[in-house]
Amino acid sequence: MNYEGEAWAKVSQWAPGCAQSKFSVWVQRKAxxxxxxxxxxxxxxxxxxPETNDNEKRANYRQAIYKAIVDMMENVCPYTGYPLQWDKxxxxxxxxxxxxxxxxKKNFAxxxxxxxxxxxxxxxxxxxxxxxxxxKNDLPYDEFVDLCRVVVxxxxxxxxxTL
Numbered sequence: 001m002n003y004e005g006e007a008w009a010k011v012s013q014w015a016p017g018c019a020q021s022k023f024s025v026w027v028q029r030k031a032x033x034x035x036x037x038x039x040x041x042x043x044x045x046x047x048x049x050p051e052t053n054d055n056e057k058r059a060n061y062r063q064a065i066y067k068a069i070v071d072m073m074e075n076v077c078p079y080t081g082y083p084l085q086w087d088k089x090x091x092x093x094x095x096x097x098x099x100x101x102x103x104x105k106k107n108f109a110x111x112x113x114x115x116x117x118x119x120x121x122x123x124x125x126x127x128x129x130x131x132x133x134x135x136k137n138d139l140p141y142d143e144f145v146d147l148c149r150v151v152v153x154x155x156x157x158x159x160x161x162t163l
Contacts, residue, residue: 003066014075015086022090030114031061038121057123064123065114077110077129079136079144084112084129117141 011023035057042048075084088111097104109131117124119140128136136144 001063003063003070007066007069010069010072010075011086014084018086018089023086026089027062027065028058030065031058034114034116034123034125035061041121061123064125065127068114068125068127072127077132078126079128079132082110082129084127085110086112 007027008020008023011018012020035054039048039052039054039057075086076082077084085108088108092108092111093104109129111130112127113130113133114125115128115133115136116122116138117126119138139147
């Protein structure tokens with residue numbers, strides 16, 4: 001099934017100023033980057049099928065990204081509940097990031113990004129905020145939530161003067 005049109009309809013509803021061309025490029029880049037990263041993991045595990053067609057896998061990943069968007073019931077990060085800022089896709093400036101560092105990156109905390117649902121190299125994704133995906137890293141959802149609980153519990157026990 002082709003989810004592209006349905007995905008674009010949702011994104012254009014959530015970010016009316018977002019250009020379809022930027023959205024399409026974003027999906028293509030995400031799919032390519034995710035497949036390349038997953039392919040390295042599969043090679044390292046010795047489980048990559050030798051006759052794997054990269055173009056087919058990237059197309060499969062694009063469809064999985066579109067499906068993840070279509071499956072979203074509302075425009076929020078599933079980890080934080082904060083609204084995703086689709087209007088920020090395609091606006092990252094490497095030169096500005098070099099100049100301003102983490103202060104620049106903070107402006108993109110709720111930029112939508114693509115996360116593996118189960119931290120496995122497969123095309124099963126969820127759309128989330130960049131800041132949450134960065135924090136989650138390669139943890140499966142349950143382990144990420146457990147880690148967050150540990151962090152909050154520890155923070156609640158510490159006095160502000162020890163920070």
